[in-house]
Every structure is written in structure tokens, then in C-alpha cells.
Amino acid sequence: MRTDGPAPPADVAAPGTGVPSRPRGALPALCATQITGWGVVYYAFPVLSTRITADTGWSQAAITAAFSGALLVSALAGVPIGRILDRRGPRAVMTTGSVLAVLSLLTIARAPDLATFVAGWLLAGAAMAATFYHPAFAALTRWWGDDRVRALTVVTLAGGLASTVFAPVTAALAEHLSWRTTYVVLAVVLGVVTIPAHALALRAPWPPAPEPAEDLLVPAPSVARGRPFLLLAGALTLSGFAMYAVVIGLVPLLMERGASTTEAAWALGLGGAGQTLGRTLYATLARRTGATARTAGLIAAGGATTAALALIPGPLPFLALLAVLAGTVRGNLTLLQATAVTDRWGTTHYGRLSGLLTAPASLAAALAPFAGAALAGPLGGYPHLFLLLAVLSLSAALLSLGTRGPRETRRVHRQSPP
Secondary structure, eight states: OOOSSOOOOTTSBOTTTOSBOOOTTHHHHHHHHHHHHIIIIITHHHHHHHHHHHHHOOOHHHHHHHHHHHHHHHHHHHHHHHHHHHHHOSHHHHHHHHHHHHHHHHHHHHOSSHHHHHHHHHHHHHHHHHHSHHHHHHHHHHHHGGGHHHHHHHHHHHHTTHHHHHHHHHHHHHHHSOHHHHHHHHHHHHHHHHHHHHHHHTOSOOOOOOOTTTSOOOOHHHHHHSHHHHHHHHHHHHHHHHHHHHHHHHHHHHHHTTOOHHHHHHHHHHHHHHHHHHHHHHHHHHHHSOHHHHHHHHHHHHHHHHHHHHHOOOOHHHHHHHHHHHHHHHHHHHHHHHHHHHHHHOSTTHHHHHHHHHHHHHHHHHHHHHHHHHHHHHHTSHHHHHHHHHHHHHHHHHHHTTOOOHHHHHHHHHHSOO
16 A cells, blocks of 8 residues: 655565565666676677687687586576575675676686686676576565566566677777777676675665465475476476577578578567567566466467578568567567566565576576587578477477466466356
8 A cells, every 4th residue: 555755765664564665776776787797798708709719719619618608507506596585685696696797707808728718607607697687586576576577577678788788889899909808898897887786776675475375385395396387397498498599590590591691680689679579568468368378378479480480481571570579579488487486386485496497498598509500400401490499389388388386276266256
């Protein structure tokens, strides 16, 4: 219930709720740190990778494997970090992660050999787990409560700008500086933006887990061993593998269809714009659909756009339109994953369950670029690869039909006539 007068300070319970109010500045701070974190730690690498190989003599496969190693570490570290988030909140986790991110980039920049370069990226993986979407989603889910979809949408919209901002910035720096100095400059920017933002804007007390009347307090291990959770993890893993393989494979697919490198890159960029558009639509979709139907529908839509890209040879403007549609679905799938736990099992164990749910999907995302490129040749080209990826997505949609959780079941029963 809304009351007159000024809002209570962040460490005082809102009148009549017993729940601490949202920390002032947390939402804009997380927007800034997601843009900067993703832009510097993730998107700078593909811009600088060719310069790294040219300067060092290390193979493209070797340095890409180091980057994929970071993604694997991030996936594995997400589970224990989720437990910490549930108990203590995001401030210490995300501040420490920001410091680790800066140290990792400085290690990468100064690496005298490939082994040190790999070690720097493995450290960056731990930083990713502590600073990227997972801890931000946990913070917003607990602090924003029933209004979490709006907050999650705002942060993912901001995160979607990371490549738009930092890919050209990184390229501009690399025109005038070595790749090592470029990483040093980016590390300084990362530290200046993210360390104080996480340390100062996330200081509010961490609210207790919701009361039983508000949430279903099912023990996390019981949920994680249950059939709906396992099916959901499988569906998101297959879907994530297909989605990331499509992103990496889109440019070579279009080039096989006659597009130039520049034209294919523009189509990929338009897909990113579609991703931002998709995230603006998710809140409306969430209000009008149940969690299971929404999951199956979005994953199936991703499979349909992948199949269309595989089967339709052109013209290029139509293929670019399909890339936009595929990006729109991807944007929705990001928020679908962020809300999958709360829609089914509530917010009590969000950090831990979300970490368990996203770990295999993150592993699949890390492996997808290599696996897609490796399969394209034996399958006879990227159109055939995209057909296989479409089949994987449709299989994931079928798995997701068995993922109804107790919250959704209870809601259906309440809405059913006596």
C-alpha cells in the first residue's frame, strides 16, 4: 500500500510491509556496471583477437580456447556464488568480482607467455560469475519483489548496449595503441566505473527470504532433483547451445549465401538491435502467458527462425529481417532465463537455483562456437548446421512442456472454477 510522505531510507522497512525498501541508486548503478563489464571483459576480446595473434604468434585456436575457458569457469563458479548471494546479498560478491576483473585484464595485458594469458582468462571467468547478469538478477529479484520483471528488463536493455558502446571504442583504441595498452586502458575504465558503483550503490541491507505465505519454501536440493527442474535445465541448455551457435555462425552462413563480410556483419548487428527490441516486449508477454507456455513458445520460435535461416536462400534483406526476428527471440530468452526460477519456485533460493540452472547452459554457450564450426564441415555447410540447431531448439521446446512448478500449478488451481 502506498503512503504519503517521503520514502523511507534504504535500511528502514517500508510502512506495513516489514520489507526493506529498494536501495537508492542500485538500478542505474547495475545498468552502468553491466554495460561496462560485458563491454570490457567480454566484447573487447573478439575485437582484439586478431591483433593478439599477430603480435604474439599464439594461434587463434589457443587464445579462443583461453576465452572459452573463462566462460567455463564462470559457469562452474556460478553455483557457489549463488549460495553466497542468497545468504549475504550482492555487494561483497560484485565488488570483489570487479576487483578480480581488473586484475585479470592487467594479467592478460602483461602476459609474457600463453600460460599466463590463459591464467588471466581463467581469473576473468571467476570475475564474470561475480559481476555479470547472474548476481545482478539475484539482487533485483530480491529487492524489487513483484516488480522484478521491470527492473530486470531495464538492466538487460542496458546490458544489450555493451557491444554497441565498447566494440567501436575498443577498435578506436586499438588503432592508436597496442592490444596490451588497450586492455590496460579498458581495465582502468572498468575499475573506475564498477568498483565504486558496486561498493556504494548496493549497501542496503539484504532482505530476508519471503515468508511462507508469500512463497513456497521448498528445500533447494529437493527442487534441483525434481523432474521439472531437470527438464528445464535440459531445455535451456539445448536452447542456449543452439542460440549461441547461431550467433557465431550467422556471418559465415550469410557469406555462403553470397553476402560480403560487411553485409553479414551489418545483419549480425541488426540482430543485436532485435535483441534489444525483444527485451522491451517481455513484460507484456509475461503478464499474458504462463511460465511453461511462454518457455515452450519462445524456444520454439527460436527454432523456427533458425530453420528459416537454414532453408531460405535469400534475398539478403529478407535474411537480415530473419536475423532481426531471431535477435528479438534471443532478447526474450535472456529474460525468460532470469525469471524461470521465480515463476516456478519463488525467490527464496533464487541465487542457488539460478546458479544450478544456468551452469549447464553456460557450459553449452562456451562450447557452442567450437562445436558449431567443427560440425559445419562434416554436415556440408552452415545451412545444414542451422537445420540441426533448429531441431535441437524444437527438442528443447518439447522438454520445456514438463517444467511446470508449484507456483504455476497453484495459480492454475486458483483460477479454475470450483
